[in-house]
Amino acid sequence: MELFHLSVDSIFKPCQSSEESLNKNSSAKYDEVFCLFDGDRPEYKQAIMDAHRYSVYKIKPILSIPCFEFWFLLHYRYTSSPFENYKQVIAQLNKEFNKVGIEDYDKSKSGYYGLLKPQLDQAIANAKKLEGAACTNPLTQVHDIVIYLQAQKILAVNFFSNSQ
Incomplete structure (x- = not known):
């Protein structure tokens, strides 16, 4: 079974546009966003660093290693x-x-x-x-x-x- 993997930008960029929408529409809100990073992929370390760029959007990276x-x-x-x-x-x-x-x-x-x-x-x-x-x-x-x-x-x- 082959799983697909997304880049951090493809995961978090929609949050950026959602945040812009939230500023226009105050009724649409979220409290928390969790993103699980599985340590068995070599690029997870870079993904964690990239995730911190989006911390303003209340995204909490969750690690699981290995x-x-x-x-x-x-x-x-x-x-x-x-x-x-x-x-x-x-x-x-x-x-x-x-x-x-x-x-x-x-x-x-x-x-x-x-x-x-x-x-x-x-x-x-x-x-x-x-x-x-x-x-x-x-x-x-x-x-x-x-x-x-x-x-x-x-x-x-x-x-x-x-x-x-």
């Missing part, structure tokens, strides 16, 4: 051991999956959210622990998006339950 699947691994165990590449992460992830009766990881399959959700709190705790250890490989900030979305859900539930 790859997004490291976030999945944190659902099962903490590790600060460095990984050279995606394949090393997948080998460890598959070991954890197999321990609990889950088939080997396949990037083209869906349904992982339901499998991982019961361990979400553990993944967040492991990611925070890793963050506290100031590791750069491995690293994930995916928990930042998850925590943000959980807070938004609580706000929405409270808003709708108080408005009735």
Whole structure:
């Protein structure tokens, strides 16, 4: 399966034109924009530097090094051991999956959210622990998006339950 990759400018330039539109139309607003950068692509470092040019648009770069699947691994165990590449992460992830009766990881399959959700709190705790250890490989900030979305859900539930 071949994935396509976008340049940072192709991702963020629309934000620039959206921001110009926001100045004209104050009813269209956004609170946060998250952009996940997967460390298994060599150009991710340049993409992060380029992303900072667009920080005025409330874009928060989210890193996952060496790859997004490291976030999945944190659902099962903490590790600060460095990984050279995606394949090393997948080998460890598959070991954890197999321990609990889950088939080997396949990037083209869906349904992982339901499998991982019961361990979400553990993944967040492991990611925070890793963050506290100031590791750069491995690293994930995916928990930042998850925590943000959980807070938004609580706000929405409270808003709708108080408005009735």
